[in-house]
Amino acid sequence: MPALFDLNEITSLMPMPISSVRMAEMVSDPGSTIQQFTRVIELDQALTVDILRWANSAFSGPETRIDTVRDAVVRLGTANILKLAVGQHLVASFSPSLSQTDYGENELWRHSVASALAVEGLSEISPVRIPGLGFTAALIHDVGKLILCRRLGYDNLQEMIREIVDEKNVSGVEAERTFLQTDHAEIGGAIVRHWKFSEEMAGAIENHHRHDMEGGVLLDAVVAGDVLAHSLDVPHPEEWDKIMPILRRLKISGVDSANLLEIIRRKMSMSELLWNATPA
Ligand SMILES: [Fe+2]
Numbered sequence: 056m057p058a059l060f061d062l063n064e065i066t067s068l069m070p071m072p073i074s075s076v077r078m079a080e081m082v083s084d085p086g087s088t089i090q091q092f093t094r095v096i097e098l099d100q101a102l103t104v105d106i107l108r109w110a111n112s113a114f115s116g117p118e119t120r121i122d123t124v125r126d127a128v129v130r131l132g133t134a135n136i137l138k139l140a141v142g143q144h145l146v147a148s149f150s151p152s153l154s155q156t157d158y159g160e161n162e163l164w165r166h167s168v169a170s171a172l173a174v175e176g177l178s179e180i181s182p183v184r185i186p187g188l189g190f191t192a193a194l195i196h197d198v199g200k201l202i203l204c205r206r207l208g209y210d211n212l213q214e215m216i217r218e219i220v221d222e223k224n225v226s227g228v229e230a231e232r233t234f235l236q237t238d239h240a241e242i243g244g245a246i247v248r249h250w251k252f253s254e255e256m257a258g259a260i261e262n263h264h265r266h267d268m269e270g271g272v273l274l275d276a277v278v279a280g281d282v283l284a285h286s287l288d289v290p291h292p293e294e295w296d297k298i299m300p301i302l303r304r305l306k307i308s309g310v311d312s313a314n315l316l317e318i319i320r321r322k323m324s325m326s327e328l329l330w331n332a333t334p335a
Pocket residue numbers: 196197239240263264281
């Protein structure tokens with residue numbers, strides 16, 4: 056572990072509920088059953104209440120009332136339940152700063168949601184199967200940045216990075232390494248391991264700025280989702296070029312960049328409905 060990074064700062068984040076970790080394992084295990092997934096939820100009383108509320112919310116639009124966890128799982132789908140559960144946990148982790156209208160953390164949260172929705176968009180148009188964990192991995196890919204913002208302050212961090220980027224003509228991640236001897240991706244990987252998510256998930260978070268690495272479909276999806284989310288407001292043609300090999304591996308060829316970004320923007324406006332359905 057790099058010298059300037061204190062493991063205690065990881066543990067100061069709320070621990071990820073064990074039910075979310077189990078659900079993540081099951082979403083990536085084709086041998087798991089709806090019964091097993093249902094059982095994990097039933098053993099977590101708070102999650103059971105949330106799942107039933109989500110299943111009966113406007114987001115899922117049920118025609119008849121849903122009263123059992125099993126019916127809720129069938130209605131919402133296992134990957135959707137995982138993303139709602141992890142999303143709710145992150146909202147709770149971010150909320151102390153959000154309540155103080157911290158612009159930086161708000162932006163970070165918006166970027167995280169945009170990245171997750173980008174992965175969802177990619178999985179809809181790619182003939183390659185993107186693992187169900189993709190949305191959740193993209194949602195938490197910059198959690199290491201949250202730790203750095205908490206420690207150094209968003210504005211301070213941005214200023215330090217900008218100074219080094221301008222002075223040395225390096226990337227933001229390289230600038231972090233210059234003064235921290237670590238970077239937010241490495242910190243994020245450590246957090247995800249601390250939360251006991253799978254090594255595949257930790258690897259995707261840890262390597263999400265290594266655009267030239269071929270580390271499997273989950274990593275490809277997170278890297279592409281991150282770049283697409285960054286491109287929503289400001290075009291990043293250089294980064295876009297770097298993800299072309301990923302888009303080719305995902306067999307996405309007929310969709311140009313403008314179309315892909317439009318798909319994500321539509322999802323962003325719809326996402327308000329999704330997060331409003333998330334129980335407070
Ligand atoms: Fe990042």
